[in-house]
Structure formats: structure tokens, C-alpha cells
Amino acid sequence: MSSPFDVAVVGGGAAGASCAVHLALQGLQVVVLEQGPIPRRKPCGGGMAASVQQWFPFDLSPAVDQVIRRVRFTWCLEDPVIAELPGEAPFWIVQRSRLDAFLLQQATAAGAELRQHWPVTTLQRQGEHWELQGPAGSLRSRAVVIASGSGASLGSGLGLGSANPRFATTVAVEVDADFDAASDDPDTARFEFGLVHHGFCWSFPRQGGYSIGLGTFIGREPADAETVLQRLLPELGLSPEAGVRQTSALRIWDGHHRLHGEGIVVVGDAASLCDPFLAEGIRPALLSGTAAAEALQRWLGGDGQALAAYSQRMRRDWGESMAWGxxxxxxxxxxxxxxxxxxxxxxxxxxxxxxxxxxxxxxxxxxxxxxxxxxxxxx
Ligand SMILES: Cc1cc2nc3c(=O)[nH]c(=O)nc-3n(C[C@H](O)[C@H](O)[C@H](O)COP(=O)(O)OP(=O)(O)OC[C@H]3O[C@@H](n4cnc5c(N)ncnc54)[C@H](O)[C@@H]3O)c2cc1C
Structure with a gap:
């Protein structure tokens, strides 16, 4: 059998790609196993705090579509509240296919190997190594990062993350539109709270259109998305039928959990880190990927407490806020x-x-x- 990788990262989304790039920059032998192709279309509003830049040693702006300077909240499309965002570039809109591909490109440029169409179906600890298997083959690594998103089941089988995850139900609509025709506010992100039962709608401007969507955060009953969209889209100057609807379940934060085992960590949605109030999942995906890479580097260097410290760090730096969220x-x-x-x-x-x-x-x-x-x- 060929010699093992230092780290195998399962999933090439924001969390996996961010972890892979940091590991590769430290000179570790890294492989990213992604079940789909790259770039991969993903339902996501793409809104994230520009403060994520602090975790990367390279400029993220090639992945940024739009800079948001103002947020507009409404109740049933009325009673607006406008918040001016502080700083130079406080909130960014990215297209997820571009952000994830950009981070993976940085990872491969630093020496990581990317294997596409490589779904991992089983993970087993064998002596000092992990063995990963799937229809595309098998390989060994000294450590594993589970970054396989909201549908992940690999971690819970190993006692990592939540045993009974909670989900928000979301409907995403990508609409191609001309800003001048549709809106005079290309730097305004909108949140609407009155139209969706137990949730909210968003509309984020991006290059050549909008990322629009809605999510419900209590219970699992789907919102009456069509009725909501028929009211929301015309408000943006769009046809009520515009765009393609895509429904998905988003795993949200539901308590503090152990995010590590022997030579293994779980990151991003697979670790249930997404904000249960406003569905912010990109920032914790990037943070956990970065923190996991730092911890794995120390663990591979002989620090036996490093992975437990990762679980504690995520609790302190993200989980405590999410408990209040x-x-x-x-x-x-x-x-x-x-x-x-x-x-x-x-x-x-x-x-x-x-x-x-x-x-x-x-x-x-x-x-x-x-x-x-x-x-x-x-x-
Ligand atoms: C409609 C919608 C709108 C959203 N809007 C926002 C927003 O505006 N701002 C924000 O911050 N967050 C938003 N989120 C949340 C955000 O998209 C997620 O939290 C984020 O994608 C988490 O990144 P991740 O890398 O953990 O998971 P993902 O991005 O889902 O990546 C997981 C990757 O793993 C791969 N994979 C899965 N299983 C396997 C396997 N067995 N083997 C190999 N590969 C596998 C998948 O193909 C995928 O590429 C939104 C989510 C939804 C659903």
C-alpha cells in the first residue's frame, strides 16, 4: 500500500478547503476528497463578515462578488430599519462555487492533492492510521478532517458532534438580473422577518443578480415558499417566477459537543456550527477549518492534547455566542x-x-x- 498522507480532508467546501490550505502551507501532505466536481454549485446566500480575512495569509478579494455597506430589515416588506455597516468593507457577498474553488486552488498551489468524484463511505482507525474507503478506492492517513457538510453522517458514527442534529429548512433562489433595472441598492443586503413563519427571507446582491432565499428555524415544517416568493420577488423588481428554487436542510448549532477523537476532527456544518438565528455558516466553517489545521499540526508534532484544545477553542470562540443565538x-x-x-x-x-x-x-x-x-x- 502507498505511504499514508498526513491528513485526509473529507469534503472540499468552505470548511474543508480552509483547513486544507492551512495544512498545506505548513508543509504537510494533504489530500482533499470531494464527492462532487469543483467548482460545485451550492445553495448559499454567500454573505460573510469581511473579518474572515484575518485567518488567511493571502488576499480573499478574488472570491468576493460584492461589498455590502448597508443592511435593510423589514416586517412584511414594510416598517424598514436601515443599519449602516461600520468599517471599510464590513460584509461581503461571495458566490460559493467561486470561494470554495479559490481556496482549493490556494491549497493545491501549496502542495495539497485534490481528488474529485471521490465520496468517502467508510472511515476506520487501523493501528496508527485511518483508512478511508469509497467507490473510487481507498487510502490511509495519519489524521482525518470531516468537512462533509450538513448531510454528514461520518462524524456522528464516531461520537463526534451532535448525535441528533437540528436542521433549518431553506429554499434558495438564484436570480440573474440587471441591478439598474431591478434595484438601485447594489450595496444593500435585505432581511425580511414578517413573511416567513418561524424564520426570515434574505436578498443579497451579487455580480449579475441576487441570491434570494428563506429559512425556517423552529420545527421542520417547510415554509410556504411559493407564497412568500410571489410577494418578495416583485418587491425587488423581479418576476414572481424568476429563478430556480432549491430546497435544502441546513444543520444548525444545537449545543456544545466534542469535535475531536484520536487523530480526527469535525469542522463546519458537519460539526453543527451554523448560527441558529441568522444561518451564518461560512464564517464558522472558515474559523473551524483554520483552528483545526493549527491543532492537527501540533498533534502530528506530538502534542497529545492539541485536538481536545480544538474542541475547547471552538466552544469558547464560537459556541458560547451560538448558545445565546x-x-x-x-x-x-x-x-x-x-x-x-x-x-x-x-x-x-x-x-x-x-x-x-x-x-x-x-x-x-x-x-x-x-x-x-x-x-x-x-x-
Ligand atoms: C440556502 C442557504 C443559504 C445560506 N446562506 C448563507 C449566508 O448567506 N452566509 C453564511 O455565512 N452561511 C450561509 N449558509 C450556510 C453555509 O452555506 C454553510 O454553513 C456552509 O456551506 C458550510 O460549509 P461546509 O464546508 O461545512 O459545508 P459544505 O459547503 O456543504 O461542503 C461540504 C462538502 O463536502 C462534500 N461531501 C459531502 N459528503 C462527502 C463525502 N462523504 N465524501 C466526500 N465529500 C463529501 C460536499 O460535496 C461538499 O462539497 C446558507 C446555507 C443555505 C442552505
């Missing part, structure tokens, strides 16, 4: 009209929301006040 979501989406009035229409709210979206603040910084306000109003 989950509580906010549970209260807000049950009484969204009150939530909108008390959480978003307050004079200080636009500034706070802007700081959360740009990554300057976590939910913990605002949660106690927001929840108290919502609960007090209900009683």
Missing part, C-alpha cells in the same frame, strides 16, 4: 412581531446588528437584554 432564535421566532419591534426597531439596534453581522460582537453581548425584553413583553 439559539436562545434568541427560540424566543424571537415564536413571537416575531414583538421581536421585530423590541429587538430590531429600537434606536440602538441597527448599530448592534451591524456589529454582529460584521463579526465585531457576539450574541452573548446583547442576549440577556434582548431576551428579558421579549419575555417581559410576553408575560
Amino acid at each position: 439559539k436562545r434568541i432564535a427560540q424566543v424571537f421566532y415564536r413571537v416575531p412581531r414583538i421581536g421585530y419591534q423590541l429587538g430590531i426597531k429600537r434606536p440602538t439596534a441597527p448599530q448592534r446588528i451591524a456589529q454582529i453581522l460584521s463579526g465585531q460582537m457576539g450574541y452573548g453581548d446583547i442576549a440577556q437584554r434582548v431576551i428579558k425584553r421579549l419575555l417581559f413583553q410576553q408575560s
